[in-house]
């Protein structure tokens with residue numbers, strides 16, 4: 001232990017998300033901090049450059065650095081080069097990408113193997129009858145910005161968007177990966193990274209490969225002997241695709257052609273999206289028992305249903321996740337029952353926001369009739385703030401413009417003391433059940449994948465998002481803000 005312990009950036013402020021501690025960053029799954037890492041790099045490469053993350057001490061821009069530790073990769077915030085050296089959390093100079101590149105390449109830009117691989121991919125792609133051209137390092141003139149690029153291989157096929165193939169070497173930098181991703185996305189050109197010179201089963205897979213695999217949503221593409229043979233046999237470019245499992249290991253490779261891939265509006269293509277389902281799983285798991293209970297309600301929606309074993313199970317599970325909910329229910333007259341009734345109404349409203357209305361609370365056949373009848377009742381009025389917040393954040397925010405909004409305004413006019421306030425347990429419980437609405441970090445991650453569920457996309461509030469004022473600190477315990485994402489709420 002001769003080395004002095006390194007200082008670390010203890011908190012960073014993420015734009016639109018709020019403060020994130022070094023501890024919370026370390027606790028995030030690799031996919032989640034990886035998405036943040038890419039988004040921060042992309043923002044810095046964007047024109048004009050944006051700062052997604054800042055040091056909370058000196059407010060200098062920071063990025064996420066990955067360090068290997070006993071077979072794990074751990075994420076840390078680090079200042080960009082040229083940051084404020086007097087910052088108490090300063091971590092020392094980070095190598096500028098250009099200097100680092102010069103060191104790694106030793107002056108030589110491209111290896112012979114790289115060039116041969118490019119030519120082989122172009123040749124295999126050109127054998128396809130639909131291929132118009134497949135060229136190596138052909139200059140691609142830009143459509144809407146000044147500088148073009150030389151993709152390693154540019155494949156033009158009839159009736160499909162162009163595809164740029166880039167060879168990812170172990171020493172390709174995150175900044176270069178980022179710049180190419182941004183460029184081709186702007187140009188509407190599909191970007192496929194083919195990894196070269198790596199062992200996917202190795203524990204110490206370089207971070208640059210991990211970044212690219214994550215951008216391909218957990219898919220790694222390689223050209224090996226088997227893929228070359230299949231390409232010749234099928235007369236089209238066939239690659240070997242390795243999907244990354246939930247445990248981080250790669251599954252057995254599969255042979256795929258370009259037609260097998262999904263080219264999405266955000267980010268590089270994939271055979272199977274191995275990232276989004278994992279992000280959505282938390283909310284789905286938290287809601288599952290409630291969903292089962294709601295689906296089992298009696299045809300007349302008797303209030304007795306809300307005390308059935310299925311509801312008790314769901315409530316038990318939620319109380320286990322949200323310390324304080326059990327106590328709140330015990331201290332509130334008919335608290336447990338009222339909370340179950342709230343869930344029935346909320347889940348109905350969200351099914352409407354999802355375009356598949358299902359009424360879990362009454363026999364009415366539309367969401368307006370349901371809310372107009374329930375909101376004025378004394379069972380739901382205490383949750384007026386919660387209902388308003390949910391409706392504002394979900395895809396049914398247009399309901400607030402009509403009679404539903406009027407009912408809520410009337411309830412809110414009763415003033416503090418008449419409804420559950422932000423620091424009370426039901427808020428935390430709702431945040432646990434609906435992280436897609438209330439966890440700004442998760443929302444950000446899903447947005448970068450264009451994967452926010454329809455019900456979590458506000459219709460009218462989308463443009464006014466940045467105008468939302470921060471909540472008053474007195475209403476907003478720090479732990480709640482950090483754990484459940486109540487970083488902002490409309491005043």
Ligand SMILES: [Zn+2]
Pocket residue numbers: 055056057058059060079084087088089090
């Ligand atoms: Zn700093």
